[in-house]
Amino acid sequence: xxxxxxxxxxxxxxxxxxxxxxxxxxxxxxxxxxxxxxxxxxxxxxxxxxxxxxxxxxxxxxxxxxxxxxxxxxxxxxxxxxxxxxxxxxxxxxxxxxxxxxxxxxxxxxxxxxxxxxxxxxxxxxxxxxxxxxxxxxxxxxxxxxxxxxxxxxxxxxxxxxxxxxxxxxxxxxxxxxxxxxxxxxxxxxxxxxxxxxxxxxxxxxxxxxxxxxxx
Amino acid sequence: xxxxxxxxxxxxxxxxxxxxxxxxxxxxxxxxxxxxxxxxxxxxxxxxxxxxxxxxxxxxxxxxxxxxxxxxxxxxxxxxxxxxxxxxxxxxxxxxxxxxxxxxxxxxxxxxxxxxxxxxxxxxxxxxxxxxxxxxxxxxxxxxxxxxxxxxxxxxxxxxxxxxxxxxxxxxxxxxxx
Numbered sequence: 278x279x280x281x282x283x284x285x286x287x288x289x290x291x292x293x294x295x296x297x298x299x300x301x302x303x304x305x306x307x308x309x310x311x312x313x314x315x316x317x318x319x320x321x322x323x324x325x326x327x328x329x330x331x332x333x334x335x336x337x338x339x340x341x342x343x344x345x346x347x348x349x350x351x352x353x354x355x356x357x358x359x360x361x362x363x364x365x366x367x368x369x370x371x372x373x374x375x376x377x378x379x380x381x382x383x384x385x386x387x388x389x390x391x392x393x394x395x396x397x398x399x400x401x402x403x404x405x406x407x408x409x410x411x412x413x414x415x416x417x418x419x420x421x422x423x424x425x426x427x428x429x430x431x432x433x434x435x436x437x438x439x440x441x442x443x444x445x446x447x448x449x450x451x452x453x454x455x456x457x458x459x460x461x462x463x464x465x466x467x468x469x470x471x472x473x474x475x476x477x478x479x480x481x482x483x484x485x486x487x488x489x490x491x492x493x
Numbered sequence: 494x495x496x497x498x499x500x501x502x503x504x505x506x507x508x509x510x511x512x513x514x515x516x517x518x519x520x521x522x523x524x525x526x527x528x529x530x531x532x533x534x535x536x537x538x539x540x541x542x543x544x545x546x547x548x549x550x551x552x553x554x555x556x557x558x559x560x561x562x563x564x565x566x567x568x569x570x571x572x573x574x575x576x577x578x579x580x581x582x583x584x585x586x587x588x589x590x591x592x593x594x595x596x597x598x599x600x601x602x603x604x605x606x607x608x609x610x611x612x613x614x615x616x617x618x619x620x621x622x623x624x625x626x627x628x629x630x631x632x633x634x635x636x637x638x639x640x641x642x643x644x645x646x647x648x649x650x651x652x653x654x655x656x657x658x659x660x661x662x663x664x665x666x667x668x669x670x671x
């Protein structure tokens with residue numbers, strides 16, 4: 278009788294399971310485990326998104342400021358305050374009514390357009406030059422409008438204070454309205470957008486250099 | 494085949510930026526408007542609004558409106574844009590100098606356009622206010638027009654800062670054809 282007995286059966290074989298512990302002989306280094314290729318973070322694109330978002334926010338703030346009171350003057354003898362918005366005022370006696378709303382609306386539109394272009398340029402490379410130029414022009418526009426309107430309202434407040442002092446303690450006083458305050462916030466928001474806008478091409482150049490170095 | 498060389502276009506851009514800066518600075522020496530007050534046909538008072546916000550003449554008690562700060566800033570940006578455009582004009586290849594020139598000129602364009610728009614709406618209101626008064630004549634000054642010219646020149650500088658196509662006219666296989 279040469280074959281195995283009917284009661285014989287082969288010993289069970291333990292195959293290593295995927296993910297299981299593998300024991301290595303001492304002194305033999307484990308082979309490196311290749312991970313998924315790491316794509317470098319597109320810092321320039323993120324900076325463009327931040328800049329575009331800030332510009333859109335500044336545009337919305339400027340548009341809202343158009344509908345609010347720019348300043349109010351209290352203390353008239355008849356008791357009724359003088360209120361001036363960006364489009365109209367409550368009287369024609371003092372001071373000269375100025376329609377600030379026209380340049381403000383134009384600036385708000387350019388801010389939103391520049392912001393949207395910058396957001397789109399995160400994916401559309403061809404738009405980057407035009408988006409950056411439009412965004413910068415919009416920042417210049419809101420800087421001029423915010424600076425000059427703020428200066429005008431501040432100068433008017435000083436004038437009323439001096440005039441009141443000259444005539445012996447006049448009670449007319451200027452209250453800065455929400456429109457002027459919002460315009461200043463929009464101005465600083467737009468200025469904050471310049472920083473990532475300027476840094477984005479620098480980040481692109483660094484990324485391109487890193488990618489080229491890795492490929493070499 | 495004639496091509497527009499970037500070197501030449503960038504030199505033109507630098508010239509436009511300088512012209513815009515000069516125009517912007519010129520507006521500081523000009524007036525926004527002049528109001529003349531008459532009594533019995535005789536001129537009794539002349540009030541002229543100038544860039545510093547002061548009113549030349551006996552204009553005490555008037556609200557002030559100044560455009561010195563944004564205009565000087567725009568002129569500085571345009572000067573920097575001109576320098577960057579000259580730097581970019583050393584080669585036909587695109588580079589950071591051209592991009593910087595374009596952005597600086599674009600910022601100055603926005604500033605000058607904003608200043609011009611504000612001056613116009615301010616003076617329109619001023620003229621319309623005094624139009625109703627007897628014996629009062631208000632005339633526009635040249636400052637808004639000069640600032641508008643500066644804004645147009647700055648816009649042209651921004652548009653031309655990265656224009657032009659390189660003269661790459663390769664004659665492939667020219668030696669083998671003879």
